[in-house]
Amino acid sequence: MKSSIKVKSGVFLGTLLLFTISILSILVLEGIKRNQQKQYEDFLFHQSKIANIYVRQSYLTESIEDKKEFLNKKGQVLASQLSTMSEMNVILYDMSGKEIGNSALFPDEINISDTLNYALENKIAYQVVGESLDYLAPLNDLDKQIGVVQFQYSLKESIKFYEDIKNLFIGTGIITLILSFIIGYFYYNILAEGILKLKKAVEKIRDGKYNEAEILKRNDELGELSKGIYFMSSKIDQNIKDMEEEQEKLRLAVEKLRLLGEQQKNFIGNITHEFKTPLTVIKAYIDLIDMYSDDPNLIEEAKVNIGKETQRLYDMVEKILRLASLEKYDFEFKAEKIEVNQVLNEICNRMKGKAQKFGLSLYTELKPAAILVDKESFMQIFINLLDNAIKYNKPEGEIFVKNYIENEVVCIEVKDTGVGIPKEAGEKVFEPFYRVDRDRSRQTGGNGLGLAIVKELVEKQQGNIKLLHSGKSGTSFLISFPLLNTQNV
Numbered sequence: 001m002k003s004s005i006k007v008k009s010g011v012f013l014g015t016l017l018l019f020t021i022s023i024l025s026i027l028v029l030e031g032i033k034r035n036q037q038k039q040y041e042d043f044l045f046h047q048s049k050i051a052n053i054y055v056r057q058s059y060l061t062e063s064i065e066d067k068k069e070f071l072n073k074k075g076q077v078l079a080s081q082l083s084t085m086s087e088m089n090v091i092l093y094d095m096s097g098k099e100i101g102n103s104a105l106f107p108d109e110i111n112i113s114d115t116l117n118y119a120l121e122n123k124i125a126y127q128v129v130g131e132s133l134d135y136l137a138p139l140n141d142l143d144k145q146i147g148v149v150q151f152q153y154s155l156k157e158s159i160k161f162y163e164d165i166k167n168l169f170i171g172t173g174i175i176t177l178i179l180s181f182i183i184g185y186f187y188y189n190i191l192a193e194g195i196l197k198l199k200k201a202v203e204k205i206r207d208g209k210y211n212e213a214e215i216l217k218r219n220d221e222l223g224e225l226s227k228g229i230y231f232m233s234s235k236i237d238q239n240i241k242d243m244e245e246e247q248e249k250l251r252l253a254v255e256k257l258r259l260l261g262e263q264q265k266n267f268i269g270n271i272t273h274e275f276k277t278p279l280t281v282i283k284a285y286i287d288l289i290d291m292y293s294d295d296p297n298l299i300e301e302a303k304v305n306i307g308k309e310t311q312r313l314y315d316m317v318e319k320i321l322r323l324a325s326l327e328k329y330d331f332e333f334k335a336e337k338i339e340v341n342q343v344l345n346e347i348c349n350r351m352k353g354k355a356q357k358f359g360l361s362l363y364t365e366l367k368p369a370a371i372l373v374d375k376e377s378f379m380q381i382f383i384n385l386l387d388n389a390i391k392y393n394k395p396e397g398e399i400f401v402k403n404y405i406e407n408e409v410v411c412i413e414v415k416d417t418g419v420g421i422p423k424e425a426g427e428k429v430f431e432p433f434y435r436v437d438r439d440r441s442r443q444t445g446g447n448g449l450g451l452a453i454v455k456e457l458v459e460k461q462q463g464n465i466k467l468l469h470s471g472k473s474g475t476s477f478l479i480s481f482p483l484l485n486t487q488n489v
Contacts, residue, residue, distance in 0.1 A: 013184040021173040048137035075100030089152040341366035351386045365402035370484040389416035421470040430455040
């Protein structure tokens with residue numbers, strides 16, 4: 001990740017100051033710690049010498065018989081006397097490591113076994129636990145060790161002094177670091193300001209913002225350079241605008257040609273495919289009539305089927321022209337207030353005869369609601385939907401039509417108990433010429449244009465249509481239009 005010269009300079013300066021202050025603080029604090037350690041080591045060594053002299057003098061005053069049990073008998077007294085002399089808690093041990101004297105009223109339970117074993121070998125040892133130092137030194141007679149003396153030295157004052165010095169260094173270091181950084185940062189900021197402005201100007205040119213370059217108010221080389229960048233960016237901006245205008249014109253022309261080519265290709269392909277079947281049937285019957293012109297049954301059958309296929313072609317041409325006109329032109333629909341329940345009831349009454357012809361039952365659940373639409377288009381929408389519900393239903397199936405109001409929108413559901421639409425075809429059913437089952441569509445006279453026309457009619461009147469549900473239990477479409485507020489009409 002790149003960073004600016006300001007950041008780099010600031011980071012370098014801050015790092016250098018932090019490194020210098022840290023090293024200085026560490027060295028000074030380490031020196032203080034070592035000095036404190038030397039002081040208490042010297043002090044405790046001196047106290048151990050005094051303890052040895054005092055114990056030796058007391059030992060020499062004893063008789064030969066008492067010397068054998070000297071420490072065991074006098075240990076507690078000696079510990080108390082040494083504690084008074086040193087102003088520290090003193091503990092005495094014999095050569096077996098047994099405690100024989102302790103000046104503390106409430107001794108601390110601290111494990112010093114390892115340190116004690118080391119001291120019993122006529123060596124000085126100490127350990128630090130928290131704010132306390134346990135210093136153990138051997139007690140010697142003239143020629144042999146007779147025990148161990150332990151001084152419990154408090155490090156509280158030393159630790160407090162060290163912490164105070166450390167906090168002082170931290171506080172002073174932070175203040176020094178901040179002040180030095182601020183002074184250094186402003187110094188480098190003044191020096192780098194011109195370079196950064198030029199950098200920003202170059203970045204704007206790189207990002208295509210040619211007219212946003214600035215001229216620096218400086219009487220030096222940076223000022224001259226900024227003027228050159230400004231005039232260069234202005235010239236580039238003008239040239240690019242001219243090129244973009246020409247390129248956009250060319251792009252629009254190419255895109256329009258591509259779309260027209262695709263539309264033409266798809267339209268011709270679909271029409272050719274859809275017209276081929278009825279024309280093939282008509283041609284076949286004409287050929288049969290030429291071969292068996294004296295067969296009255298064949299002639300009658302040919303008349304019926306040629307008539308059906310001709311009507312199918314007529315209907316297809318009419319729907320194609322209707323769909324093409326809806327997509328190409330914005331017709332001025334004659335919008336009027338209609339009562340949804342009344343018009344739907346009228347449409348359902350018209351379609352009930354056809355439904356009964358196929359053994360289907362048509363049920364309605366209609367509620368009062370007013371919308372503003374073209375009545376003829378509205379009727380065509382639901383005639384097409386009900387016609388599909390009849391064509392693609394199952395024997396003795398049912399059709400349901402209901403409406404309701406939800407969030408200021410009139411919702412109308414058309415549901416059937418037919419064969420359903422596969423899930424993967426749910427988004428394609430509104431495309432022209434798309435049919436889920438081509439064989440069944442030919443049997444029922446479908447050509448894949450009905451739902452495409454319905455969608456165009458719905459959307460031309462600010463409505464919406466979607467496939468609400470489809471499965472083995474049937475298909476359900478949801479059509480919605482804005483609710484007409486009768487108070488404002």
